[in-house]
């Protein structure tokens with residue numbers, strides 16, 4: 001006999017929009033009736049969801065053209081999640097117990113559209129929450145890394161960056177340089193994540209230290225940070241370098257910034273003189289994602305790549321996990337386990 005369904009479930013809602021960075025004091029844990037699926041939908045019990053930095057931008061009003069809508073007071077937060085099917089319509093291809101990926105995280109139960117069950121490509125279902133497809137697309141589709149090149153990953157210890165460094169190494173990069181704000185993470189980046197050198201964001205200008213770490217310049221940049229670090233990356237870029245602009249952490253996670261714009265003054269002469277390609281992108285197409293998932297699974301199983309992450313148990317601790325993500329307390333992806 002299947003266990004009876006609960007009548008009440010819990011979710012994290014935005015209580016108010018702060019002037020600076022959102023924290024636990026701006027969120028509430030709400031008890032709500034269990035949602036009921038309609039045609040084409042299934043009820044899932046969420047097992048894991050990702051705490052991701054874009055929530056700051058979405059709470060601040062969002063950016064038109066990016067995939068997620070803004071969050072308003074009273075809204076339930078959302079984000080990448082893996083849920084276990086509880087009930088599914090007959091003939092939809094899903095059965096209770098199947099795991100599916102969706103975007104209705106931050107709640108214990110969710111009603112989501114029918115989709116294909118997660119296969120067994122990845123040895124750990126929570127690894128589906130790694131933003132590695134973004135790192136993989138930046139390196140293979142946007143910057144088109146070639147073996148023997150030097151790669152710079154700004155924000156190199158984050159969810160995207162901690163995989164970007166490892167992927168660059170697997171794809172044959174000769175030298176991989178990262179940046180972080182934490183000396184402890186810098187040690188782990190060289191010991192565990194394949195970085196040859198790490199430059200610290202310590203409040204002093206980063207350009208000179210980056211030039212020392214990359215004496216021959218860099219060919220490929222995966223930029224998660226923007227601001228001063230993007231400027232410094234352009235200064236050390238070699239002729240013909242390709243820069244994939246992935247994120248804007250410097251302004252996104254600054255209490256002083258509005259969180260929805262990321263202005264940076266660039267030296268256009270450098271772009272021209274060095275024939276640089278600077279390309280932003282958002283989202284990953286299905287083919288690239290499928291290719292990434294297959295390769296990630298093989299690399300995880302062989303031990304060639306690790307999934308750097310922190311698991312925070314309990315939905316009630318998710319607001320604290322968001323604050324800790326913003327404060328840089330964790331290395332890699334931050335996952336709440338329910």
Ligand SMILES: NC(=O)c1ccc[n+]([C@@H]2O[C@H](COP(=O)([O-])OP(=O)(O)OC[C@H]3O[C@@H](n4cnc5c(N)ncnc54)[C@H](OP(=O)(O)O)[C@@H]3O)[C@@H](O)[C@H]2O)c1
Pocket residue numbers: 052053054131134155156157158159160161179180181182185201224225245246247248249250251252253254281282283284325326327328329330331332333
């Ligand atoms: N384009 C796309 O399709 C796409 C997809 C996914 C993510 N993104 C974006 O890519 C960026 C990276 O995402 P992520 O998930 O990997 O985030 P993340 O790096 O895990 O974000 C948290 C980290 O940001 C760093 N940080 C905090 N304040 C900072 C500041 N003032 N300046 C620089 N770094 C700061 C801290 O790392 P340290 O302690 O190491 O400094 C912290 O641990 C984000 O902007 C995200 O929105 C874009």
